[in-house]
Each structure stands twice: as structure tokens, then as C-alpha cells.
Amino acid sequence: MKFLIQITVILLLIAGCGRETPDGPGGERADGSPGGREKILRAGKHLAAGQVKEAELLFLEAWEEDSASETAAAGLCRIALLTNRNTEAIRWGEEAVRINPTLAEAWEDLGKGQKIGRAHV
Numbered sequence: 001m002k003f004l005i006q007i008t009v010i011l012l013l014i015a016g017c018g019r020e021t022p023d024g025p026g027g028e029r030a031d032g033s034p035g036g037r038e039k040i041l042r043a044g045k046h047l048a049a050g051q052v053k054e055a056e057l058l059f060l061e062a063w064e065e066d067s068a069s070e071t072a073a074a075g076l077c078r079i080a081l082l083t084n085r086n087t088e089a090i091r092w093g094e095e096a097v098r099i100n101p102t103l104a105e106a107w108e109d110l111g112k113g114q115k116i117g118r119a120h121v
Contacts, residue, residue: 036062040071052079070100077109081116089113 043058056079063072077092093110096103 036065036069036072039065040069040075043075047075047079052082055079068099070096070103070106073099074103074106074109077106077113081109081112086113086116 039058039062043055043062046052046055046058056076059072059075059079062069063076066072073092073096077089077096080086080089080092090110090113093106093113096106097110100106
């Protein structure tokens with residue numbers, strides 16, 4: 001499980017690196033508060049430390065700020081999978097691949113959610 005979380009963090013960081021955001025160079029806004037990119041980075045750190053609830057809250061905040069953030073959607077998909085909320089994982093996975101159809105880890109997690117969902121029907 002720890003390995004899965006570490007891989008998730010790496011993939012989420014890579015996925016979010018190329019996005020243009022209004023955040024400053026450190027991921028913060030002009031007023032010094034954390035921006036969406038900084039929240040995603042913090043969420044990844046929480047997830048790596050096994051603090052799933054804290055990570056989820058930060059991914060949700062990032063999503064509320066930018067509903068076109070495939071990284072936030074992919075992070076929420078992964079957290080939903082880790083916490084056995086497969087219907088929610090499917091919804092977030094579909095959102096992530098809608099935004100960025102080339103996001104391989106989102107497709108992978110979406111497939112896992114769908115496979116688990118079919119197994120429980």
C-alpha cells in the first residue's frame with residue numbers, strides 16, 4: 001500500500017508540472033495564500049505520509065479553485081479507490097480523463113474502479 005501511495009504522489013506531481021496556473025513560483029497566490037498548485041503538492045505530501053483525509057481535503061480545495069485540474073481529479077480518484085469508494089472513483093476518473101485524455105494513471109484508476117464495481121454487482 002505504501003508503494004502505491006508513493007507512486008501516486010510521483011504521478012500526480014508529474015501530471016501537474018506542465019499546467020499553467022495563476023500561482024506564483026512557489027505555488028502561492030499574490031496574497032501569499034496557497035494556490036491550487038501548492039495545494040496539490042501539499043496533498044501529495046500528505047498522501048505519501050498516509051494522511052489520506054488531509055490529502056483529500058486539499059485535492060478538493062484545489063478542485064474547487066480550478067475545475068479543469070486533471071491532477072486534482074486524478075488525486076481524488078486515487079483516494080476514492082484507496083478508501084473503497086468505487087462509484088466516486090469512477091466519477092473522478094471520468095472527470096480526469098475528460099479533461100486530459102492522455103493522463104495514463106487516470107485511465108488506469110478509472111479501469112480499476114470499473115472492474116471493482118462490476119465485481120460487486
